[in-house]
Amino acid sequence: MKEYALFLGCTVPVRALNYEISTRKVADALGIKLIDLEDFSCCGFTIRSINYNASLIMAARSLAIAEENKLDICTLCSACTSFLTEVNKEIKEDNKLKKRVNEDLGSIGRTYNGTVEVKHFARILYDELGTDKIREKVINPLSGLKIAAHYGCHYIKPSEIYNFENPEAPFTLDELIEATGAISVDYENKNLCCGGGILGIDEDTALKMSKVKLESIKDNADAMVLVCPFCDIMYDINQKRIEMRFEENYNIPVLYYPQLLGLALGFNPRELGLEMNRVRTTKLLEKITER
Numbered sequence: 001m002k003e004y005a006l007f008l009g010c011t012v013p014v015r016a017l018n019y020e021i022s023t024r025k026v027a028d029a030l031g032i033k034l035i036d037l038e039d040f041s042c043c044g045f046t047i048r049s050i051n052y053n054a055s056l057i058m059a060a061r062s063l064a065i066a067e068e069n070k071l072d073i074c075t076l077c078s079a080c081t082s083f084l085t086e087v088n089k090e091i092k093e094d095n096k097l098k099k100r101v102n103e104d105l106g107s108i109g110r111t112y113n114g115t116v117e118v119k120h121f122a123r124i125l126y127d128e129l130g131t132d133k134i135r136e137k138v139i140n141p142l143s144g145l146k147i148a149a150h151y152g153c154h155y156i157k158p159s160e161i162y163n164f165e166n167p168e169a170p171f172t173l174d175e176l177i178e179a180t181g182a183i184s185v186d187y188e189n190k191n192l193c194c195g196g197g198i199l200g201i202d203e204d205t206a207l208k209m210s211k212v213k214l215e216s217i218k219d220n221a222d223a224m225v226l227v228c229p230f231c232d233i234m235y236d237i238n239q240k241r242i243e244m245r246f247e248e249n250y251n252i253p254v255l256y257y258p259q260l261l262g263l264a265l266g267f268n269p270r271e272l273g274l275e276m277n278r279v280r281t282t283k284l285l286e287k288i289t290e291r
Contacts, residue, residue: 001128004074004119005066006034007084009229010042012076015237016229018273019076022258023121025272029265030129030137034074039065045083059087060101064112072117074124078154078228081120082161088118089161120155122227122257123164126172131179139266141181142288147260148221149173149184150213152231153193167191176257177225180264189216194234207242210234214242214250223253223284225260232256236278253281263288 012020027034044058062084066073075081091098092114102111119127125134156167165172168191174184195209214235217224224235236254243249254277262272274281 001031001033003033003035003071004124005037005040005069005071007040007043007062007066007073007075007080007118009075009077009080010046011229011233016076016232016256018259018276019229019232019256021271021273022256022262022267023076025267026258026262026265027121029262029267030125030134032074032124032129035069035071037065037069037071043077043080043083044087045079048083055083056087056090056101057104059084060091060105060112061108061110063088063091063116063118064105064110066116067112068110072119075118075120076227076229078120078152079230081118082154082158084118086158086161088114088116120227122155122173122176125261126176127164131175134176134179134261135181138179138181138264140264140288142260142264143181145182145223145284145287146185146221147177147182148187148217148224149177149190150194150224150226150231150235151191152226152228153197155227173225173227173257177260180261182260182264185217185221187216187220189213194228194231196230196234199234204245206234207238207245210238211242211246211248214239214248214252218250218252221252222287223255223260223281225255225257227257239279251279253277253279253284255281 040062042058044055048055091101105111151170151173156170159167177184189212192213195206199206259272269285
């Protein structure tokens with residue numbers, strides 16, 4: 001397997017250490033080498049609507065750092081993936097933009113020639129390793145476990161820059177889930193946004209959006225699995241708040257895909273950071289051990 005520069009972004013190191021821990025465990029077990037580059041910073045997505053040029057240079061700087069180290073980028077956050085990929089595409093296809101970006105980068109002694117590719121860790125697992133190879137590595141099949149896949153927005157959109165699956169009928173996360181031996185269940189409202197994008201502006205509406213999906217899966221799945229730290233903020237970290245706000249009781253465990261895969265690869269829950277998940281996974285783990 002090739003080596004990748006691991007781009008953690010802002011949210012993962014602060015609010016999703018369980019995602020990082022489980023990703024590193026799984027990557028090591030599968031022969032994927034993740035390299036830490038200390039110069040990486042924010043991808044720029046968070047200020048895009050305020051100052052697009054500044055966000056563009058922030059993204060280009062990270063691309064340049066990876067290029068200097070002759071590495072493609074592996075991301076964990078879907079928004080980071082989307083924005084870095086979008087900026088990368090624009091720079092590669094627009095020579096005038098590329099020249100202007102490099103003029104700005106030149107002021108900090110950097111340049112970007114457009115040789116880097118950006119891939120979400122889940123896409124690396126699906127495209128580079130493949131579900132058949134993952135099945136071969138599984139030593140603890142999660143047979144009978146019913147999992148609801150949450151794709152979110154930025155893992156598959158904007159579709160014109162990814163062009164790998166229909167955003168209205170995504171399938172890769174479902175197939176990755178089933179590679180662990182678990183059952184990926186279909187459910188109503190599967191393609192809905194988590195609401196995280198408007199959490200800071202309209203909390204009530206954001207929580208209502210998350211509630212819709214929790215309602216859809218509460219009787220259909222043992223857990224939700226996702227691949228984005230901000231989606232996790234809505235479904236895991238804020239699940240208790242949703243329950244209190246709307247007088248509901250869900251108690252739905254929410255796992256990052258590397259945590260689910262890690263269990264199938266034989267890692268114990270602590271090695272995968274499951275004790276950091278806000279919604280307790282005790283009953284879910286009991287179902288796995290009782291099989």
